[in-house]
Each structure stands twice: as structure tokens, then as C-alpha cells.
Amino acid sequence: MTDTTAQPPAAMAGFERLLSLWVGLAMIGGIALGAWVPGLFAAIAAAEIASINLVVAVLIWAMVYPMMLGVDPAALGGIARQPKGLMITLAVNWLIKPFTMALLAVLFFEHVFAPFVAPEDAAQYIAGLILLGAAPCTAMVFVWSQLTRGDETYTLVQVSVNDLIMVVAFAPIVALLLGVTEIVVPWETLVLATLLYVALPLAAGLLTRRMLGRAERIAEVQAKVKPVSALGLIATVAILFGLQGEVILDRPLVIALIAVPILLQSYGIFAIAYAAAFALKVPHRIAAPCALIGTSNFFELAVAVAISLFGLNSGAALATVVGVLVEVPVMLSLVAFANRTRARFAAA
Numbered sequence: 087m088t089d090t091t092a093q094p095p096a097a098m099a100g101f102e103r104l105l106s107l108w109v110g111l112a113m114i115g116g117i118a119l120g121a122w123v124p125g126l127f128a129a130i131a132a133a134e135i136a137s138i139n140l141v142v143a144v145l146i147w148a149m150v151y152p153m154m155l156g157v158d159p160a161a162l163g164g165i166a167r168q169p170k171g172l173m174i175t176l177a178v179n180w181l182i183k184p185f186t187m188a189l190l191a192v193l194f195f196e197h198v199f200a201p202f203v204a205p206e207d208a209a210q211y212i213a214g215l216i217l218l219g220a221a222p223c224t225a226m227v228f229v230w231s232q233l234t235r236g237d238e239t240y241t242l243v244q245v246s247v248n249d250l251i252m253v254v255a256f257a258p259i260v261a262l263l264l265g266v267t268e269i270v271v272p273w274e275t276l277v278l279a280t281l282l283y284v285a286l287p288l289a290a291g292l293l294t295r296r297m298l299g300r301a302e303r304i305a306e307v308q309a310k311v312k313p314v315s316a317l318g319l320i321a322t323v324a325i326l327f328g329l330q331g332e333v334i335l336d337r338p339l340v341i342a343l344i345a346v347p348i349l350l351q352s353y354g355i356f357a358i359a360y361a362a363a364f365a366l367k368v369p370h371r372i373a374a375p376c377a378l379i380g381t382s383n384f385f386e387l388a389v390a391v392a393i394s395l396f397g398l399n400s401g402a403a404l405a406t407v408v409g410v411l412v413e414v415p416v417m418l419s420l421v422a423f424a425n426r427t428r429a430r431f432a433a434a
Contacts, residue, residue: 109414112320116327117334127328135278142325143282148318150228150283152311154238154291155304168240171363171372175244178359178380179222180255186354187219188212188263190347199343207401211344214392214405216263219351220256221391222248223382226417227375229319230382232312233421235428236375242288244379252384260391323414330407337404344408352416356381360424363431370431374424382417385410 120127133140195208203211223245231241298304327334334341359380363373388406396402 108316108320109323109418112324113327113411113414116324117331119324120328120331127325130325131329139325142322145318145322145325146226146283147287149226149315149322150287151290152232152308152315154228154242154287155294155308155311159239159292168369168372170366170368171240171376172244172247174359174362174366174368175376175379176247176251178355178362179248180251180259182358183222183351183355183380184216184220184259184263187347187351188216190351191215191219194343194347202339203343207340210396210401211340211405213264213396214388214400214402214409215344215347216260217388217391217402218348218383218385218406218409220259220263221384221387222252223379223384226319226413227379227382229315230378230417230421231375232315234374234378234424235371236378237371240372241375241379244375248379256387319414326407326410330410333404333407334411340404341408341411344405345412348409348412349416352381352412353420356420368431370424370428373431374421374428377424378417378420381420383409383413385413 130141131139191212195203195211200208227245228241230236231238294307295304298307356377359377360373363376368376385406388409389403392400392402392406
């Protein structure tokens with residue numbers, strides 16, 4: 087479906103093979119820098135429009151652009167020949183994921199962890215977990231797709247369809263699961279995030295392809311800018327952990343408790359989507375991103391809504407931040423698993 091998918095996947099570069107290490111160092115470094123130079127992170131946090139941090143937006147744009155450079159508009163018609171991946175993504179994201187996350191949140195914080203957590207705090211953590219479960223990934227999935235040699239065009243379509251559904255389904259699903267009749271969703275945040283993380287990088291990628299012309303030249307430039315994607319991921323992680331380092335250090339037990347249902351949800355959702363793709367003989371270049379989209383979360387939206395509804399220092403906001411803490415190492419482990427199992431999938 088793209089002009090690069092017919093080629094055998096190249097071995098991961100040395101830098102990419104050690105990406106887990108760099109991300110771990112970014113987490114530690116971010117927390118340390120947040121304590122040593124809090125003014126820097128306060129300035130970064132202040133650079134916001136509609137609850138979207140502009141510094142993080144630039145870094146995510148850097149992550150997404152190399153992926154968008156591989157999108158071939160002429161190949162979009164091929165989506166109709168491979169509808170199974172899109173159907174799996176939509177079923178997992180909207181019929182399974184929000185409800186299993188809510189179920190796990192209630193199970194652990196109203197029952198398993200009840201002796202260790204006050205009821206009012208438990209309700210906050212449940213709300214934050216529900217917000218995470220109802221917000222499928224928009225931007226970071228392009229990085230995970232690239233690391234698994236996913237089909238750029240198909241990944242873009244999957245994300246775009248999810249975004250359209252999110253506009254109309256996010257608020258009703260969250261309202262239903264929170265048991266409330268009205269919820270304020272920052273629509274400006276959602277629209278701006280879609281513009282920054284999808285539309286603008288796509289336009290830049292298409293313009294670059296048009297300027298470069300030949301497929302060989304496009305592949306050459308894409309290889310040169312690809313390291314920018316990993317660097318953007320590492321810088322983003324460092325900033326997020328610098329902003330939330332104090333909370334993470336002050337409440338380690340709570341962090342660990344919140345992480346349990348997130349971990350179970352992440353690996354469980356991936357297993358469901360990946361197994362379904364394997365059973366339906368979906369090619370790996372589609373199957374891997376298909377499973378990773380449902381596993382990853384649109385944490386920017388979840389954090390923004392949690393702060394809007396419950397406050398900056400609320401348990402709900404903390405739960406969404408833990409989602410960021412857990413997501414990167416989990417997703418890297420799943421990327422590694424997907425790459426190891428590539429040969430078991432259909433080659434078409």
C-alpha cells in the first residue's frame with residue numbers, strides 16, 4: 087500500500103535497538119531536571135493553547151513527520167482491499183477498550199485495593215482510568231507503527247477514522263461510564279490536537295514527496311529524518327516526567343496501584359487485537375499498528391479532560407499521568423514482541 091512496504095524490513099539501527107534504555111534515562115533525567123530547574127519546566131508548562139502544550143506538540147510533530155513522509159496518496163484505494171485491520175481497530179477501540187478499562191478500574195479500586203485507598207480517592211482514580219480508556223491514540227501510534235515497519239498510509243487512515251469517531255463518541259462514553267448526565271469536553275483541545283498531530287505533519291509529508299518526486303529520493307530522505315522521530319519521543323518523555331516528577335516521587339505506592347489495571351488493560355487489549363489480526367490473516371504491516379493503536383492512549387486529551395473536570399491536583403489527573411508513565415515501556419515491549427513475531431503473519 088506504500089512504495090516502501092514491498093521491501094524487506096531492515097534491522098533496527100543501533101540507536102533504535104537501545105530505545106528502551108534511552109527512554110528509561112529520559113524518565114530519570116526528566117524527574118531530576120524537574121527538581122533541579124523547576125523554572126524551566128514551569129515555562130514549558132505555560133506554553134499552552136486549549137490545554138495542548140506547544141512544546142510537546144512540536145516534539146510530537148517531529149515524531150510523526152517521518153511517518154507521514156511515507157504516506158502515498160495513490161495507495162489509499164488499497165484500504166478497501168484490506169478492511170479487516172480497520173474493523174479490528176474500531177471494534178477494539180470503541181466496543182471493548184473503554185468498558186474493560188472501567189471494569190478493571192472498578193474491580194481494583196472498589197474491591198482489591200479497597201483496604202489501601204480511601205473511597206473518595208478511589209473514585210478519582212477510577213475516573214482518570216476511564217478517561218484513559220476512552221481516548222485511543224492519535225499521535226504516538228505513528229512512532230509505534232514506524233518501529234514495527236507498519237504501513238504508513240493504512241495507519242493514517244486508522245487514526246483519522248478514530249479521530250472522527252472520537253469527536254462524537256468520547257463524551258457520551260465517558261459520561262456513561264462515569265455515571266453522570268453531563269460532561270464538559272474541551273472540543274478545542276481535540277480539534278487542535280488533530281490539526282497539530284495529524285493534519286499538519288501529513289500536509290508537510292505530502293508536500294515533501296511532491297518536491298522530491300522519485301521514490302528512491304523519498305526513501306533516502308525518509309531514512310535521514312527517521313532518527314528525529316526517536317529523539318522527539320525521548321525529549322517528550324523527559325518533559326512529561328519533569329512536569330510530574332514531584333507527584334511521582336511523593337506517592338510511589340499510589341502510582342504502583344494505578345499502574346496495575348493499566349498494565350493488565352494494555353497487554354490484554356494488544357492480545358485481543360493481535361490475535362484477531364492473526365486469525366483473520368491480516369498482513370503484519372497492518373496487524374501490528376492495528377493492535378498498537380488500541381493499546382496506546384491519547385493521553386494529552388485524557389490529562390486535559392481530567393484537569394478540566396477534577397482539577398490539576400486531583401486523583402483523576404494523577405491517574406492519567408500514570409498512564410503516560412506506564413505507556414512508553416509497555417509499548418516498547420509490545421513493539422519488540424510484534425517485531426519478533428512478524429514471520430508468523432501473512433506476507434501480503
